[in-house]
Amino acid sequence: MLPLVLDDLVAGYGAAPVLNGLTLEIGARERVGLFGPNGHGKTTLLRAISGLIAPSRGSIRLFDKPISGMSPAAIVAEGLIHVPQSNLLFPEMEVLETLRLAAHSARARQTTAASLEGVLTLFPRLAERRSQKIKTLSGGERQMVAIGVGLMGAPRLLALDEPTLGLSPKLKDELCVAIGDIAKSGLPLLLVEQDVEFLLELTDRLVMVTHGRCGVELDARQGIDHATIMALYFGEGHAA
Amino acid sequence: MTLETVASVLASALVLGSLYALMAAGLSLVWTTLGIFTFTHGVFMTIAAYVAWQVSDNAGLGLGEAAGFAVAISALAGLGCIAERLLIHPFLGRENIVMIAVITTLAALTFLENAILLIWGPRLKQLKPLATGTVGFAGATMSAHQAIIVVVAPLVLVGLWIVLKRSRTGAAIRAVGQNREAALLIGLPVGRLYMTAFAASAILAAVAGILLGAMRPMTPTMGAEPLVKALIVAIFGGLGSIAGTIGGAYVIGLVEAVSTYWVGLYWTPAVLFAVMVAVLLWRPNGLFGGN
């Protein structure tokens, strides 16, 4: 029973689909990194599996259960949690209040206390900021809340969309450690990033998304050099 | 100008401000949650008053005031849900939802006003006051019913504040209003929360309608005038924060009471408009800032 199986997925906005028959599997305890040029479907893929947009073709199975066409709330209840890119969350709400609210499904509510403790251990800074409004937080802190919000939903599969976008190298390292801790727990992970080095460190397998399909796959455990990556992005001619 | 004059103007300002605050808080709740403005708010008041009359009055079912209020408030909660499903829900996600909602709620207003006329006819009706007698207030007197309005309205609004601030549903409603997509991604039932907010706003209108129905004769169009005052309050206080809207309501109540006393009832609409324009020139985002 695989955590996630996507078969021949077609989805997008309006007439032109962004995903063109995408197929992908995530194995038990597997951490998969998605990379590739902008506008080729990474974010659309996450929006489709979390129910924000309805695929026009293909199937999505979460632990063997078809979830395509289900509402975002039902998908969250099944345990697929999507933490979107540059999540502004709820600007006027306080940190702790937001984290508690994020444990919304019946399943997540049972583990509220434990999840909260886990999040505050992972990001001690959030404990200091617990009664601050989200709009007063720094970009890094807000990203911590966003990931914390994802964990509060008691995920069985966590999808993070560019969690370090726009952050300083120092903060990036900090978040990298935190995501590594999450990954060590055995939670299946779908991680979208531009930074391949970051993915190499955190995931088992890298998949390149181009033209709405999954392309080249790389095994993260064998080191991959810079030239290979450049070749993937820009074609063989730029490899040197 | 005697102390009594000041006291009686203040008393009248408190009564008006309390009613407008009840009305405008509902409009602001819908605006901050759904991002739309609902013109049905005034006619919801009217329906609540008529339903309460139908259930409580001896010319109707004669079941007494308590039953009348209970039925009216539940009926309006239901009507709020239906209205949201028919007028707002089908259009969610369209880019021009703000304008569409203006038109659909105006259409619903026309529909409901004429429905009231068909069901209850044009003859004046009135609810019994919640209490008889008068209450002294710093040398001025107000009717016991008005005194109840002055006390009940802030209590209802504090209740609303506690629900929004402390309850899980309240937090969810605030969250949906601040970021719909993030709310979807933590699994909040956005559609149901929209309906809940709309129903809560209809309940606020119902309370205002019942209180008003015992103060003035009821007509099918009795909601139009309070709606306009609530609009002015909304422009004045800004729709963005419920607290700002409530503040604006008491200010407008005071302006209206002062103007009615010194300028007269007839020209008070003109004074209100002048004040509104003056405030806009001075602070385009409303008296209490925000957007």
Place this chain on the structure above:
Amino acid sequence: MPALASPGAVVVVLLLTGLAFLPLIGISNYVEHIVIISCIWAIVAASWDLSLGYGGIFNFAHIAFFGLGVYVYAVGTKALGAPTLAALPLAGVVASLVAVLITLPVLRLKGIYVILATFALSQLILQLVLSQNQITGGAQGMVLLPALNLFGVRLASYGKVGFFYFALLLVFAATIALRWVALSDFGRSIVALKENEDYAVARGVSIGRQRLIVLVASAAPAGVTGAFYAAYLRVASPEVFGFDTLSIVLIILLLGGAASITGPVIASFLVTSSTEALSNLGPARFMVIAVVIVVILRFYPGGLDALIEKLWSKKPAPMEVMRWIQRRP
């Protein structure tokens, strides 16, 4: 000067010409009445189209211009003894003055607040009319207004035929005038302001002046028409400010389409004859209109909704803006 002709304009000319022959073949008073009322709503809707469709100004006080016209005729001729014919242009002037008043909040506010402020203003005018009991008759309104007198000829002496031709003439004149304004250089400048405000302002278009002129140009025909309405029915009732009136004009605009002037004129004849056919339903007639409005918005999103789309979203139409900008010296 661009051509005033368009498929819509051709239809309007054919329609009005055809209607002008109707009395010659002998039609009932009732049909004449429907045509007269259609002409009246046609002007109210088409003049709103100028500020809404072309100007992109969400002025929900447009009905009040019409209502003011009604009361200018009623109060002017009955209480102040003004000549009945003079009351028509006077109504246009009064409506224009109120339009000037509206420009202030319209310029200061954005989005929903424009709708709220203008809507509030129209309702405050209604309250003023209702409260000035001794002059306006309050909620009862005014009856037995003086008959319209055209240079010594009582228009009513010829049954409805006099009003019939007067109404056709008014709607014809208003359509030409409104289209002329909309398609002139001035009209292009207000469309440019609607579609790309920053760019148009940067090119030297005065936002205050243009919005003021478009509101006045849209208010004046509505005011004159209000006076004509009062002269025809010889009563003035506060209902002209009400939601029922607003719903009729809204449905005409929704059906007719925005930014065409001719669309609402044609739609008015369709809507008015249908609603008059329902007039024995009483108040339920407006309930039907309300349901149809919501149904139009709900089920014809591609067709009729497209017009609101065009109105509400300020998507720049670079071609249109560029064409106008290039015309400037």
